[in-house]
Amino acid sequence: MLRVRGAADKYALKTENLTKTIGNLLVVDNLNLEIRRREVFGFLGPNGAGKTTSIKMMIGLVKPTSGRVFFDGAKSGSAVKRRIGVCPQDLAMWDVLTCRENLTFMGDMYGIPPSLLEARVNKLLDLFSLTERADQTAAALSGGVKRRLNIALALVHDPEIVFLDEPSAGLDPQARLLLWEVIRSLRDEEEKTIVLTTHAMEEADALSDRIAIIDHGKLLCIDTPEGLKQTLGKGDIVELQLVDPRMNEKVLALMKSLREIEEAYQLKGKIALRALDATSKLPTIIHSIERAGGGVSDISVRRNSLEDVFVSLTGRALRE
């Protein structure tokens, strides 16, 4: 669902002509992003597109060749470290420390007073369903639990912006749904801004308020998931079952003549149509069929997916 924001919203993070070259290779090319407060911002791109380098420049691990990063107006630097939380794709934790010790240690490293830290650690243990495993060493945890601890470690200092890199990689469907709930609650209840990098299109679609797609270091598009699906890709597929199948040929010719329809063909006795934002065009389609003397007995719509959008933009599948 698109979250409507008022004029009072500010940008939590902005990049200004962010560029990175390594040798002769242009890894990130003049990236300009404006990430709003309290939104889940999906940051997508195929492998080698420049996502990780862009993120690393934003969080301050990699020095940009040119360009700048601003956090709520302040330039990136040590002063903003407390405002950023980072959950890397690989599990980064101390194996022989317990969950509680891992979280407490990271809190100490951010200089959180012990009086606050204990409560915050307990809250995170509870939020990520880790309370029962609080005193187990990280090495003894299952992959899914480790993944939850990995995210909790990024939140222990209560950052305003959280970078989540492939947070659900390796999780089973149940754990993934739990994680999605946590991410939504971080946005809705904790009022945090989430920058989400993922290869799972359904995850980006389900969680992101807005999505940016980059390839070859360039920003290709930025919009809401709905907006992207309505304007990019091959479009929705509409399958029509006519009351009188003998009308199929006539209706097919009619559909092909409509400007809104990208493609029309017969499939197993049905008429299949492909069009961007087909749902909004359905009244027009049905009206045209009725005017031609036909009638529709059944309609099914397969929506344009984010993956279709992605492939149409980048020209390749995600996991190449």
Add this chain to the structure above:
Amino acid sequence: MNMKFVKITSKGTRETFRDRRGFLFLLVFPIFFIAIFSFGFGSGAFQSGSSLPHNIAVVNYDAGTQVVSNNTTRLVNYGDSFTQVLENATLENSSTKLFHLNNVSEEQANEMLRSRSIDALIVVPENFSAAFTSMVNDSARTAITQEVGEQAIASSTVGQNQVASAAVYTNPTGNALPKNVTLPEASNVTATLSIQGDAGYINFDAAQALITTTFGQYQNDVTAKAVANAVSGGDYNPLADYTPTEITPIAGTQSLSLFDYMMPGLIVVAILLQICLVSASLVRDIARGTLDRLKLSTVRAFELLFGTFLAWTLVTIVQVPMLIAVATELGYNYSLSLTSVELAIVIGVIAGMASIALALLIASFAKSEMQALELGAMIVLPVAFLCGAFFPLPQQVIEFWGMTFSVYDVLPWTHAISALQSVLTYGTGLSADVVFQIMWLIVLTAILFVVAVVCYSRERLRLET
């Protein structure tokens, strides 16, 4: 005040002690190393008492010489006499013999040297007795006439004696000597007692030193006897009733074995060995991404490195007393003083800190745990040799601003070994020399740590470019 380095030390210590396999390896491997060396170099645990007696061979070609005394001529063979002295020589106040003699031919002895079945071979030349007699007589003559000199003897009205034909010397000065003294004759015959061995074999050095000392004492005793006979005018038979003098080692080294001499160096090598493990552990933090987490936090580079440094130092504090205890259990004869042990632990811990600093330096450049281990191994062994852990190296002195330094002195562990030898082996306590060595050890460790911090910060903690 949030003492982040304390939290890092606490975390590091917990990590080290909880990783039982790693911790065990950290402690067991150096102990195993010490045990292997103690076996190889003859500690008390594996041999009875010490590396003594040295297994040697004496090939005696001495034809002997005629000695005239009180109108009696007798054949004297100093080669046989010295061989007997070697056979009977013992440590002072001890029944421990210095040498075990093998009765073999020179050819067999050379073969035994090559196979290191014996530590040294002594070849007594044919004219040894003639030369030795001359040397002893000359020494005795000099001892008797040292106040007046040969010129006075030559001008004496009663005893017109020349150097090689002296018979009786009339004492003109009225000193403690009797009026008429029979002067021993001296000649120009010379001979060389050959001590042969494998210069690369550390047992040869030890055996050679003891043979030289024994020969020196034998020579002194025989000379003293010759002087006494000349003065008393008695029957001059330097071999009669000769009792070999016991060897008196330098203070504190009674019954020390080769293992005892090497032990301080081995302790330092064991401490050096942890470089591989520490550097691999530091690189692991980089590989598993936890270092990136810390870089993203507000902890400063110095806090991070100092905290890590302290955590490993705590491991060293456990390690060093264990090494000394194990070495003692294996027969290391250290100076039995609690102060010495405490001082040795302090020296060992500082040497350990230098090792940790070096590990930090290696971790600055190693790209993987395996590379850290490889680099560590490549560095540890040459460093161990250069700081004289296994055997003393020839002095390579350099001059700098009018002062001379040994090139090995730039290594902190050189001073650690020297200080440990003084404190543990010789029991000198906190002498001026030990203080000097400890001061250098601290200064060089501090320099190494600063260099390591700078390199680690530059290579690991600054922004990737």
